[in-house]
Amino acid sequence: MTNVQTLPRVAVDLGSDTSTRPTKAMLAAMMAAETGDEQLGEDPTTTALNERVADLLGKEAAVFMPSGTICNQIAMLVHTRPGDEVICGAGAHVYGSEGAGIAVMGGALIRPIACDRDIFDADQLTAAVRRPKMRAPRSRLVVLEQTANRGGGAVWPLAAIQSVAARAREHGLAVHMDGARLMNACVAAGVSAKDFAAPFDTAWIDLSKGLGCPVGAVLAGPRDFIEAAWVWKHRLGGALRQSGILAAAGLHALDHHVERLAVDHENARIFASLAAAIPGVRLDPQTVETNIVFLDLSATGIDTAILYRRLREQGVRIMVEGPTRMRAVTHLDVTRADVERAAAMLAQSVEAGPT
Template sequence: MPMPLIDLFSDTKTQPGAAMRAAMAAAEVGDERAGEDPTVNALEARGAALLGKEAALYLPSGTMCNEIALAVHCRPGEAVLCEAGAHIVGFEAGGAAALAGVMLEPISGTRGMFTAAQLRAQLRADNLQAPLQRLVAVENTTNLGGGAVWPLQDLREIAACAHDAGLATHMDGARLLNAVVASGVSAADFAQGFDSAWIDFSKGLGAPGGALLTGSKAFVREARRWQLRIGGAMRQSGIIAAACLYALDHNLARLAVDHARARQLAQGVARIPGLGIDVATVQTNLVYFDITAPGWDAAKLAAATLAQGVRLCPMGARRMRAVTHLDVDDAGIVRALEVIAAALRG
């Protein structure tokens, strides 16, 4: 009998368990677009309170949250300042340009984060020959930065700098709740200086889909217009919103287990000849490591481990990512390390 797949490719690979499926089956539903789905309404109210905002909008994905936020905050031709490795730069199929019509002005930070001083250095006075800078966006935790958690003081200084310059602020919170669990800082405190922020349910929280975009009542009203415009209304979406409510009740605190397993994985990787990793940089559930063994690259190692039942994510020619989540237990981490080591020896 083949070994079950140990899927470390992403935390989006989680599967809803029996109790979550039961909650979905029992969900009270209605027409979400008309504001008549009680489960969606409950989730939006809870999410707004969690992030300390006036209102929230339930959307199919985090990418839609980002794209709608850009479109609400900006007009076509305006500029968004963000870190060079941000999700909106390289992982949303050019949506910033295609949907919102905005330009992205990247800041080269460290591990996906930049400072208020770096932001200030890139701000410019109004110039008719240049795009008008309208929005500053951050990503917490940072994906390409290895799951790094932004220091709260840095976020507050960046938000203050942006607002002083007349710019709006947006937080990509795909893994914001990982940051909350890892740091002990509340989601509302992280989002305090940001005019919009969102959280995802289909990653570490294990729901089958959905994300919540939050902000002021006026912002969310305009976001609902964009939801309709780009086909984001889901009608009786309380069925999946129920999974999100279940996830908040049952899967939030256990993110700490994923973080512990990520450290366990990183420590094991550090002991494997031919791999390089800085274990101290692993703060949450993302583990990045480099392949130094001669004759090996990321694609080759990914193929070799997949053949033995362990799926990893190539993130460059010789860079690899592994993501811990609720469907990978301690035995899975041990098995993954054994397979990676054996592949490199072979």
């Protein structure tokens, strides 16, 4: 196995928008943060962030968490009981990228819906809801991911969200939003976070993806839900104590890093257009709505592990999603020149052939 330490430094990192590093201004805000004990409600910076996100999403209360995965897991743990079932898109993060956490910790199941770009409609939801039977799991919760990562960063349209949420309630289901890239959706669609979140019982936003923070996410919902979420937060690791140092990064990001997400989207479209012109690379640049680009490399005859190695040798990282599929994600630390370089290196790597 190749020792990655022998590879050059990553100069253009399109692996994920979690690759960002805090800006100097963000670091300064973190160093200047007023702190206290989060568990006692005495960290003023964390309290300010929670209140800001609750208002942003139009919810009663919010709680700062170490990650979006923990937000999803705790939300599902509060909404469900052992033997319940959670419905989501087949490509959803809660289904394929969270270690089956809800099954391990909560005894609940995931029921995935196969759908185009990981966006399903109300009728598909109805088809997935189980009729109550003594011997069947009980459908309890619907999770929508905004944006749909495995759908190529597709934005759930507000009308589609409203339709699915209304149908869910007809079936007596709660509705939760995985808002990992909610702010990308807001900027791309011109819809406020409050409007996107309104149909949901609970929602969260990630701070460590497009917003560029080193750590964190904030989960919001009704006050009694947040009280129950705090119980699970303690069970899964406890309070963060002087969390204001981290919360300050989130406040800085909300002040300075939201509108600039449009730059990431434009860079993704540029990369997609350049990549689509490479013989053997299949993708439709018109489908790129936000900051995620999936590349179908099946026609090149080259295993993506080989392409990954070739790109890394040139200081470029694009992640492998399967033997014929790769994913590139633009973010705060990626410029137009970077995506142009990455596309040029991809073309060179593909031109080298299968061996």
